Amino acid sequence: MPQPFDTTSPPFNRLTPKEVKQLVSSLDVSYFRRGDSVIEQDAETTHLYIVLKGRVEELDSETKEVFAQYIKDDIFDAHAVLSGTAKHRYKALEDTLCYVLPKSVFLSLYENNPSFADYFTASFSQRKKLLEHAQKQKNLAEFILTQIDETNIQPILxxxxxxxxxxxxxxxxxxxxxxxxxxxxxxxxxxxxxxxxxxxxxxxxxxxxxxxxxxxxxxxxxxxxxxxxxxxxxxxxxxxxxxxxxxxxxxxxxxxxxxxxxxxxxFSTHSHVLSLQINRASSIEELAQAANNQQQLVETLSNNGIHTQFVMELISAVNEKIIEKAFQLTIPAHRHGQCCLFVMGSEGRGEQILKTDQDNGLIVQDGVDWPSVHEDMQAFSNVLARLGYPACSGHVMVNNPKWVNTESEWKKRVRYLSKISDESSLMDLAILADSHAVAGNITLISVITSTLVDTLKGSMLTLNTFIRPSLAFSVPLTLFGGLKADKQGLDVKKGGIFPLVHGVRTLALEYGLPQTNTFERLTALVQSNAIDEDTANNLTEALKLFVKTRLRQQLDDNAARNLLDVSALPRTERDLLRHSLSEVKAFKERLAAHYQVRD
Missing domain, CATH: 3.10.580.10 (CBS-domain)
Structure with missing residues (x-):
């Protein structure tokens, strides 16, 4: 063979030593010239193929519809081997080398190794969980995901x-x-x-x-x-x-x-130590020292393979504490009960891992006389900048008077935004939909959340316009089902994260759900029979994959960027990314039909 076959990547890493020996001894290599048919449609399939070099296209022979393309390390067509015949035709787009595994050997491994079989039969969300579970065996993640039981609790009177x-x-x-x-x-x-x-x-x-x-x-x-x-x-x-x-x-x-x-x-992480540092900070300088340790915590958790959703939840809690403490140190104490500081965007949803731009607003109690409110908010914004939270490019910050209003003014503004449909108003409405109180009199946040629910619940005409930004960006997949990236990379935020998050946000508003976190919204949407459980699971896993893949490259590059270097991803991750984007594409199609949005 041209090179040793890699048995360390899924699904082959699930085989026993004896099965690996059986696999390797049974492999052969086949060469296909450009234009050659690898598998004919409706033909009996005798082998499983793993691309070694080149490119193979899967298409319908009659309609010429292309379903996918397969490149180095990709596997096809397990479904045909299991069912007996190929549903589509597979054609070499360029000179191609493939490992070929006889059907009899594949079926033997499939029937005798349930873990190996699961890879080929599981849904996308199940497959991703299986791959993550395999990785956890090699790092600290499984240890940190220890469950609470009788061995690690104390008796209590x-x-x-x-x-x-x-x-x-x-x-x-x-x-x-x-x-x-x-x-x-x-x-x-x-x-x-x-x-x-x-x-x-x-x-x-x-x-x-x-x-x-x-x-x-x-x-x-x-x-x-x-x-x-x-x-x-x-x-x-x-x-x-x-x-x-x-x-x-x-x-x-x-x-x-x-x-x-x-x-x-x-645990080897020190999140509670960081929390104590934040609580004990008596000056902005001390708080800045604690805030600077946050990046190290993220890197520790990420490098040790901690579940992405847990990292998001923990860092969100730490972020809240930093912002709340900054508010307490900056704003006069007698004002704390008269106002509510809230965050929006990914901070409001609890889905930001690395520090991002400031996205915040202020609700002031009706009847409160606060002549210096704008000067105080400018000072607060300056403090957040010192703590590593840069100014928002869109000026969605409390140092902008537009985002500082009384209770009555906020009610009026939310209702106003819900009635107009220009791009700026829709963006403001989307930002407010993720509002989450972090400091001051947090009960005041209901002024915004309740008004949003009362105004938008079941309002299909408004939501028809509101959903459009989610449908505006194309999913970065080629016509052939492959990943589509330019020289700069694949924009995972524009093509994956935003349409998923905004689509879920829109459904949550339609059903009057109070949750702001996307994962919690998906759970609530299932309970409300708005979407089925499989769709929710697949979208959940897709969002976690987008965030995790982006975070890893951000930490490697030491820069906050949304462009993924697809070439740097191993086959299994490319496969999962492709599946994730396909789930987003299907979700967008359902949203367009549901809200009757037509091009």
Whole structure:
């Protein structure tokens, strides 16, 4: 053979040593001249083909419709081998060399190795998960995705509401525990938590008698996770809600407690340490030092193969904390309860991993007199720039008076934007649809979210116009089903991420869904019977692949860019990228039909 066959890439890396030996010993090489037919349509297929060099086209002999092109390392036609005959014709577009594997050998491997068979029978989302799972065996990802079980939680006491501070202190000392749950009286959730520190503060700072009931000292609500959830999810909750402990439940019953010390002892990442740095920052300089560590955290998580969606969630939580802390350090304290700072775009959706442009706005309570609001917002924007968040090129920022309004003004503006259809108004409406409160009086965000839902839910005429930007950009696939990239690369944002995200956003507005995160919107759309579960799963996996592939090249190039170097991707990733873009293309076609958009 011209070169050793690579058995380390999927699906051949799933074979046992004995099966690999059987595979390699059975392979042969066939040469096809340009224009030669490799497989005829409707013919019995006797071999599986793996392209070694050249290009092969799959087409319908009668209609001449081209379905795909296959290049180096691509596999075809497993479906024909399994079904017996080829559905399409395969023709060499240039002089081509292919490895050929006899049908009998392929079927033997297929029938005796379920993991190998899954690669050829699984849907796109299943195949991507299988490939990711295989990679996790080689790195830290599987370790970090450890589930919460009896081996990594601690027992926890539950004390009655009327237990005195004195009694609780003695019980905790005797049981050698530093915290306990408390059955609260008259509270909806009925559960609180006390620590030795709480009890000490109650006596020393609040001067409460030792006979005082602990139910009136306990903190609530208690953040909870379920048995079987991921430890990584628990760490995200602790980071976001600034707690050191979470209650572990099973079928709504308490089974134990998990604290940050345990989690940190299991993980090599330092997200909670970064969170502590942010919380303790008393100046912009100290906050900047913490913010500068964020890039290192992203690289650590990414290089260790951590699941893309988990990275997005964790970094989103860290980003929120940085922005909130900057707001607290910059804006006068007496203003915090009078306004709401919100972020938009990928930050608002919780889908940004690397720092991006500032996209934020401010809601001021009706009736509040704040003469210096614009000067204060300019100072805040300057601080974010110092922390590594550059100014937005479109000026969607709080230092632009357009994005600072009272409650009544925001209601009026959202309704106004929903009634007009020029490009600028549609873009503003799309940006506002992803609004997420991060600082100040966060309840004020309902002024925007509720008005959007009330105005756009079921409004098909407005949504017919709103969806058009999602359909404007063509998916970067050739007529032959291959990846389409120019000299600069493949624009994964314009051709993949934006149409997917905006399409899902539009459906969410139609159904009046409150979620802003695309993954959560997809789940809610399935529950609302707006899309089927397979479509949601495939779009979810496609978005994660787009983000992950872009992030890896961004980290390698040390630059934020949306252009992918397709030539740098291995065959399996090219295959997944091609499938992902095909899913987006099909999704766009369904959206066009649903909203009756015609060219």
């Amino acid at each position: 539950t004390l009655p509401h009327e237990t005195s501070i004195h009694e609780a202190t003695l019980i905790l000392k005797k049981q050698q525990q530093d915290c306990a749950l408390v059955s609260l009286e008259g509270k909806p959730n009925g559960i609180g938590i006390i620590t030795r520190t709480n009890l000490l503060h109650a006596i020393v700072e609040s001067a409460l008698p030792t006979a005082h009931p602990i139910g009136e000292v306990a903190t609530s609500p208690v953040i909870s996770v379920t048995l079987g959830d991921y430890l990584f999810n628990a760490m995200i909750l602790m980071t976001r809600d600034r707690v050191k402990r979470v209650r572990v439940t099973h079928k709504d019953h308490t089974v134990g407690m998990l604290d940050m010390t345990q989690v940190l002892s299991l």
